[in-house]
Amino acid sequence: MIGRQVRGALTIIAAVALATVFGGWWALPVVAFASGLGSPKGVRQGLVLGVCAGTAWMLLLALQAGAGVAIGAVAAKVGALFGLPGPLFLLLPPLFALALGWGCATLGEEIGAVVRRERA
């Protein structure tokens, strides 16, 4: 059971990451909403989806940092434009993804539930 949940989470993380790389940030709400819409009846996994989305975005940053991209310098300079220290700015993408992912997934779940009720 746990293994299945982990596999599911990893799948969502991979899906969000790939969708973001190829589709841009708009892919995240689309994937989250679709996941929510398709979630089984009674299963509320908006928060899980949000965490997965945040993790996906964090991994994309880590991937680039590992490849030598100056992520820290970007965070420091662009963060300063927003009046934020670099480390705090670095947290914004995963937090943004988490919140947006949760919101869209939950929206999808609720709408899915309504649709299912209507059909029933």
Added chain:
Amino acid sequence: MRFRLPAALVVAAGLAWVGARGAGPLPPLGAVLDPWNGVWAAARGAELPPSQLAAIPNLGADVQVRFDTRGVPHVFATSLFDAYRAMGFVVARDRLFQLEVQTRATAGTLSELNAAALPLDRENRRLGLAWSAERKWAALAADDPVRQGLEAYADGVNAFIAQMRPADLPVEYRLLGRRPMRWEPRHTFYLLGQMQQTLSWASDDLPYVATQAAFGTAVADWAFPRATFLQEPIQPNGQRTARRDGVGIPEPGTGDPEAARAVGLIAAALGPRRDGTLTERGGEHGIGSNNWAVAPSRSASGKALLAGDPHLNLTLPSIWYEVHVVVPGVLDVAGVTFAGTPGVIIGANRDAAWTYTNTGADVVDFYAESVDVAASPARYWLDGAWVPLESRLETYRDKAGRVLAVDTIRHTHRGPMTRVGGRWVSFRWTAHDPAWGGASVTTFRNSNTVRTVDEYWTAMAPYAVPAQNMLSADRSGNIAIRSTGKFPVRPGTGDGRRLFDGTTRASDWRGYWEVREYPQARNPAQGFLASANQQPMDPKVEPRYLGTGWAPPWRAMRINALLRADSAVTPDAMRRFQTDPGSARADWFVPRVQALLDSAARAGPLPEPARRFQAALAAWDRRYARESTGATVFEVFMPMLARAVWDEFLTGDTTSWRRELEPPGNAQLAQLLDAPASGWWDDRRTTTQRETAPGLVAATAAAAWDTLTARYGGPDDPRAQWGAAFPMQVPHLLRLAPFASPKVGVTSGPHTLAPRNGAANGASWRMVAELGDSVTLQAVYPGGQSGNPFSSRYLDRLDAWAEGRLAPVWMPRAVTDMPADRIVSSLVLKAPGGAR
């Protein structure tokens, strides 16, 4: 749980909105924070790829481009237009956002990026810069080589935009939530218009007329003289030192009411951006440019030497982009280009080198117009008849395309009109003549292929605006300089510093100086030539009016002193001269200030701070070395002295025409030091006593010392050292503080050869060329080739520039001459269909 749906709806919709549209000052956050395609991608695309292949439409044959270890592209093409296409491509790759911002600034469309720029846009369109650029473009026939060259350049820029990867999008676009606009060939004229505005807009008209209005013509003539009091002209006058021309200093007199009525009209026509020119008055921190050349007879190697360092507003990225272009049999030229202009503007080829300083001639005049209906005129009165005005609707939009404002700009045959209450004023400016748009591009293009200074003079003869002191040298050992540009011939006395009567063509310009009449010199007997924005010709040689906005002679005096003292000049000496810490201004002022303090001390004991100031000044070697404290002491004092002396000009009046009064420059202050009895020393705000020069200088010295102590902790504090007290910081193009350079201490001061004006002006490019059997070039500019703040090439030249070092400019003749270890990136630009 019943709130779950509404909460999710609010969060999802809110974040989607902020992500897509932004909120308040926030940009669209989704595109910014996106971990792969957002701002982070700008760092991913910051460095040049080892190799790249790209296609450019209309390319006649493949073009090879190699970027060397300094980030300089070497373009090898088989035709000139292909070279321009390649230049457009590489400049766009490194400077795409700069291209757009510069264009929009002149076109008056910055508000489409940020609505807050609307006032600036309205001002630029009122000046007719976009109108002028469009007329210049329209004046070019379809088969005009200038038009074809600009179209070729645009091909390159647009090819890059069309093919760029997500990581290539400059970070500024991501922050603004914008995509790059298409580059149109006419945009080059916008860019040149911006330079024309920076270097030739405005003149002494306003401060002269305002001074005339306040104190009379005699004072205006002294404060803004047609002959500078120390004559060290660009065209050598045969003297071995600066000649001091004796002029009396008039006392403040009665104002001229007619001039007072003209002040408001001229001020309105000039607009709020009239401080962009390179005149060095109105403050202590002058800027300007230098160039000088040494004949073989005075160089250590027996070769001609040439040095140039144009001083402009410094930004990151720099206004300059370094490039080397080879078209076999056509040109082989290295140097710097403006981002947005094909060809090399300043640099050298295999036979000659050239560089510029701004002439600063008066090329703008103002005309009081009579119109049919003051509120909304359709016609203006000219030679006894009504003449229709040309009208142009200027529409300003925001980033969503919504109309922010609409202006109607009316033009007489002279130029754009501005309304002041019920009156209208027009202006004529050489920059607006459509016939000369092509000439600017043509002359720069032709300069790239000259072999001798004579050919250079011929190539540049049609050049119009902004007038430049064009210095050149060739491998045969010739050196030459000519102040080149369209200099108006005016009616009457020829003086342009007044408001002309617009109702008659008798007020119009009669023509322009002949090229042979321009200030010029070729291979002078003294063995060197130098210009530093000073008066080009000795008025005893040429008394005609050319302008009065010349820089004080301090830098010219210093360059000439250095060159006179060295009969075996080397390229390294030329390099050192460019950041020479000596100051002719300090040499003039310090002994005189000391003498006045001595005089004050004889009348009574000096206050302790004044005594300490005097001791510090006495200990100063008058050099602006980074560790110098004396330089800081002096530069705290000088603006305070100017404010104390020119109290008559600093009225604090912000409502009447008196707000346009501008204090005379330090050349007049320098004269006053030798006239301690002059009434200008009296502080008219103190009605019970009459101040004297010694007393005012002593009081200012004491105040300066107190200021120094309060601001920097005293002379022994490291903060009081010149490099720390007045550091240099190069700002980002949009003034985004995190993208600015770090503060660096530099060896330069007001009116030294590396002059300073606040923190954002200075030598925008320094180069030294030696011309013998071959041409060798060394150069640097503050910043780097890349406009990407996350690139290693964004700031890589700053330290060398701050320390006065130059790097050899590499000019390989062919791709095969370039060893692999000196190439960091290869770019092959393919012709359509794989043509070779």
